[in-house]
Amino acid sequence: MNLLNISTSPHFHEKIDVKIVMWSVVGTLFPALIAAYIFFGWYSIFLTALGVITAVATEALIQHFRKVPITISDGSAVITGLLLSFNLPPNAPWWLPVLGSVFAISIGKQVFGGLGYNPVNPALLGRAFLMASWPVQMTTGWASKLAKASVVTVSGLKNSLIAGSGNESLQNLITSATPLNLAQQIRGDIADGVGGEAYRTIFDNLSSLDYIKSLFWGNVGGCIGEVSAAALIIGAAYLVYKHYIEWRIPVSYIGTVIVFSWMLGGIDGLFSGPILFHVFSGGLILGAFFMATDMVTSPVTKNGRIYFGLGCGILTVVIRLWGGYPEGVSYSILIMNLAVPLLDKITPQKTFGYRKKN
Amino acid sequence: MKAKTFKGGIHPHDCKHYSNKAAVEDFPAPEKVIIHLSQHIGAPALPIVKKNDVVKKGQKIAEAGGFVSIPMHSPISGKVIQIAKFPHPTGTIQQAIEIENDGKDEWFSKLKDEENYFNLSVDEMKNRIKNAGICGMGGAGFPTHVKLSPPENKPIDMIILNGVECEPYLTSDHRLMLERPEEIIAGLKLIMKIVSAKRGFIGIELNKKDAINLMKEKLKNEKNLNVVPLKLRYPQGAEKQLIYAATKRKVPAGGLPMDIGAVVQNVGTAFAIYESIRFQKPLINRITTVTGDIVKTPKNLRVPIGSSMSEMLDFCGGTNEEIGKLISGGPMMGFALPQIDTPISKTSSGIVFLSKKDVDTVHEQPCLRCGRCVDACPMNLVPTFLAETVRNGMYEEAKKMNINDCIECGSCSFVCPSHIQIVQWIKVGKLEVGKLAKKANEK
Ligand code: SF4
Ligand code: SF4
Numbered sequence: 102m103n104l105l106n107i108s109t110s111p112h113f114h115e116k117i118d119v120k121i122v123m124w125s126v127v128g129t130l131f132p133a134l135i136a137a138y139i140f141f142g143w144y145s146i147f148l149t150a151l152g153v154i155t156a157v158a159t160e161a162l163i164q165h166f167r168k169v170p171i172t173i174s175d176g177s178a179v180i181t182g183l184l185l186s187f188n189l190p191p192n193a194p195w196w197l198p199v200l201g202s203v204f205a206i207s208i209g210k211q212v213f214g215g216l217g218y219n220p221v222n223p224a225l226l227g228r229a230f231l232m233a234s235w236p237v238q239m240t241t242g243w244a245s246k247l248a249k250a251s252v253v254t255v256s257g258l259k260n261s262l263i264a265g266s267g268n269e270s271l272q273n274l275i276t277s278a279t280p281l282n283l284a285q286q287i288r289g290d291i292a293d294g295v296g297g298e299a300y301r302t303i304f305d306n307l308s309s310l311d312y313i314k315s316l317f318w319g320n321v322g323g324c325i326g327e328v329s330a331a332a333l334i335i336g337a338a339y340l341v342y343k344h345y346i347e348w349r350i351p352v353s354y355i356g357t358v359i360v361f362s363w364m365l366g367g368i369d370g371l372f373s374g375p376i377l378f379h380v381f382s383g384g385l386i387l388g389a390f391f392m393a394t395d396m397v398t399s400p401v402t403k404n405g406r407i408y409f410g411l412g413c414g415i416l417t418v419v420i421r422l423w424g425g426y427p428e429g430v431s432y433s434i435l436i437m438n439l440a441v442p443l444l445d446k447i448t449p450q451k452t453f454g455y456r457k458k459n
Numbered sequence: 460m461k462a463k464t465f466k467g468g469i470h471p472h473d474c475k476h477y478s479n480k481a482a483v484e485d486f487p488a489p490e491k492v493i494i495h496l497s498q499h500i501g502a503p504a505l506p507i508v509k510k511n512d513v514v515k516k517g518q519k520i521a522e523a524g525g526f527v528s529i530p531m532h533s534p535i536s537g538k539v540i541q542i543a544k545f546p547h548p549t550g551t552i553q554q555a556i557e558i559e560n561d562g563k564d565e566w567f568s569k570l571k572d573e574e575n576y577f578n579l580s581v582d583e584m585k586n587r588i589k590n591a592g593i594c595g596m597g598g599a600g601f602p603t604h605v606k607l608s609p610p611e612n613k614p615i616d617m618i619i620l621n622g623v624e625c626e627p628y629l630t631s632d633h634r635l636m637l638e639r640p641e642e643i644i645a646g647l648k649l650i651m652k653i654v655s656a657k658r659g660f661i662g663i664e665l666n667k668k669d670a671i672n673l674m675k676e677k678l679k680n681e682k683n684l685n686v687v688p689l690k691l692r693y694p695q696g697a698e699k700q701l702i703y704a705a706t707k708r709k710v711p712a713g714g715l716p717m718d719i720g721a722v723v724q725n726v727g728t729a730f731a732i733y734e735s736i737r738f739q740k741p742l743i744n745r746i747t748t749v750t751g752d753i754v755k756t757p758k759n760l761r762v763p764i765g766s767s768m769s770e771m772l773d774f775c776g777g778t779n780e781e782i783g784k785l786i787s788g789g790p791m792m793g794f795a796l797p798q799i800d801t802p803i804s805k806t807s808s809g810i811v812f813l814s815k816k817d818v819d820t821v822h823e824q825p826c827l828r829c830g831r832c833v834d835a836c837p838m839n840l841v842p843t844f845l846a847e848t849v850r851n852g853m854y855e856e857a858k859k860m861n862i863n864d865c866i867e868c869g870s871c872s873f874v875c876p877s878h879i880q881i882v883q884w885i886k887v888g889k890l891e892v893g894k895l896a897k898k899a900n901e902k
Contacts, residue, residue: 106818109880110791117874217824396828401843403833453709
């Protein structure tokens with residue numbers, strides 16, 4: 102007799118698989134790539150492409166030698182390459198994304214058995230590796246020679262104030278640094294009693310509406326993928342809408358940054374910090390929506406995700422305000438990645454219908 | 460329309476358009492029927508006929524096998540051919556009575572009509588329900604007279620009729636509500652009288668607006684009876700989720716609805732209860748949806764219990780292409796059957812034919828830890844951990860994670876991008892956890 106297919110229920114499946122999720126993430130990073138082209142020019146696209154190609158090639162090669170199925174078509178290596186490149190200065194030397202991607206895929210992912218088994222976000226691990234090995238190349242070259250828009254200017258500031266003051270070191274500071282870099286140094290100097298009024302004005306300018314607008318649209322200095330908050334938010338909104346990422350991590354992450362930067366980030370004591378400046382500068386939007394939410398390396402329990410975002414937020418603010426680097430997003434996420442098994446364990450879900458035992 | 464719902468759950472396409480406009484049609488009494496002895500939860504019924512016995516329509520052919528059990532009746536008049544093993548609508552093979560139709564359609568005893576049925580004593584009502592062999596017709600199949608006999612220390616204050624029909628494709632309850640609203644409401648009132656409940660609700664999902672409006676209209680002058688419109692979300696029709704949506708009361712874990720004063724009955728069951736009390740009619744037919752995108756003319760049929768699914772399909776014109784899968788029940792919780800020659804039972808709300816391309820053939824991939832299953836779980840479990848612990852043989856661990864509270868709704872598997880058969884692992888795990896408990900008891 103002709104027997105039919107059998108299997109256990111359910112016999113219905115959402116139109117979703119690993120590929121769809123991963124390639125959607127790739128697609129939603131495209132607006133940011135376009136922003137990179139607009140603000141930094143072709144070279145940044147070239148760097149990104151190098152990172153992606155290397156990541157995919159490394160994955161294929163290692164899987165070939167491990168004699169396991171080659172899964173580069175699932176798009177996850179593309180994401181790693183993209184995110185790694187997005188964390189580089191737009192003027193970085195070409196070998197930086199190459200070495201970073203090789204490290205990210207081999208040590209960050211394949212060593213553990215590939216997708217689903219890596220404990221930390223491979224792209225962030227790759228970035229940490231580059232940061233430790235080539236700190237100079239990783240922290241200079243913010244403004245691209247090819248840049249079309251004015252990059253790394255603090256609008257209305259360079260011309261009048263600094264030029265007028267004739268303070269050369271200050272001038273250098275502004276043209277070579279990212280906004281966060283600037284803010285951190287100024288805060289430190291003010292705390293030490295240097296700088297005076299000029300510094301204070303710069304700091305105020307950083308939190309001015311005009312400047313926040315620049316941060317939002319992207320004509321400021323920063324890494325390739327993180328400059329335009331607007332472009333990133335467009336992509337992230339789609340992912341949230343499709344439930345490919347969930348709201349808890351980004352909301353708790355950004356929320357925590359808001360609270361703590363407001364509380365501690367100012368120069369006039371508690372609760373005077375420039376909130377929007379912290380939200381839209383650096384890689385916070387990129388990190389909160391695209392890296393902290395990396396499925397494999399974030400908690401699965403609902404409360405675990407809240408705590409994860411909270412931890413990332415606190416660490417980010419601490420590093421930004423007092424750390425050795427001006428930017429805290431990638432290290433915060435990396436550190437919290439390591440806490441994920443613990444977070445999952447200490448946040449068991451309360452099954453529907455369970456009551457507190459008296 | 461203001462609608463209520465529960466937390467978690469998923470939004471599968473409801474696929475009801477194939478059959479929700481098709482008025483119920485009578486499926487002609489077939490050449491033969493196969494009446495399973497186990498169509499319900501509890502002890503199998505015990506046959507009281509033997510080979511070559513002549514039986515009439517409505518005649519009892521098997522006795523309840525205990526208190527938690529129900530009797531079976533013949534839906535046709537004819538001759539018992541054999542009592543043997545036949546394919547069962549849950550995909551297993553079980554003992555059943557095969558009866559050949561003599562075409563005379565003779566009733567064993569003519570149906571009565573008691574106009575004063577509402578004034579019968581509660582005991583008499585329960586007796587009639589019991590004698591009619593009624594079990595929950597939404598799919599679970601729990602004997603109805605047992606559900607309507609809660610212990611004295613568990614007073615029931617409300618009855619919720621389940622007209623949600625949240626499984627995709629199925630439309631039998633929808634059609635019944637549209638075509639027999641008065642009978643359903645009469646059934647609801649009878650149930651309320653039996654357990655002396657004060658309030659009654661009928662929960663209906665928003666994709667059945669016509670049924671919601673009709674029921675509202677019919678309940679216009681009833682103070683204690685209300686329609687509860689519910690948002691479109693699966694598994695809205697699961698007992699605990701339905702009660703929570705309608706009343707915000709939570710059934711305690713491991714407990715029953717009666718612990719919080721509620722009893723849930725399917726609308727089809729309410730209809731059968733009404734018929735059994737007023738006409739003393741045994742449960743010998745039911746409404747079943749025959750549907751799927753490959754079925755030529757999907758229909759809602761009033762079918763004698765024990766009719767063959769393949770004949771029902773023929774009655775609907777057969778299929779347009781090769782059958783990929785035959786599902787008894789809905790696609791979320793139903794059973795895939797190996798053979799189309801299977802009889803329907805009292806709990807068969809529908810049979811769904813999927814095409815080859817609808818059969819999910821994606822291989823299981825490693826868990827991405829994406830947490831989608833966690834967000835979808837209506838019981839707030841962590842399905843990925845349940846699957847993982849079972850896969851690794853850590854049954855104690857699985858038990859601690861409340862594996863037994865899983866209602867096997869399939870929401871987790873539905874949303875998993877890695878296509879992990881989470882429910883399958885959980886079912887295995889539950890069996891193993893059960894074995895552990897048994898061992899512990901023996902010690
Ligand atoms: S774990 Fe059980 S209750 Fe939760 S979604 Fe999966 S099948 Fe449904
Ligand atoms: S939905 Fe699937 S892949 Fe995602 S966490 Fe659950 S089991 Fe893992």
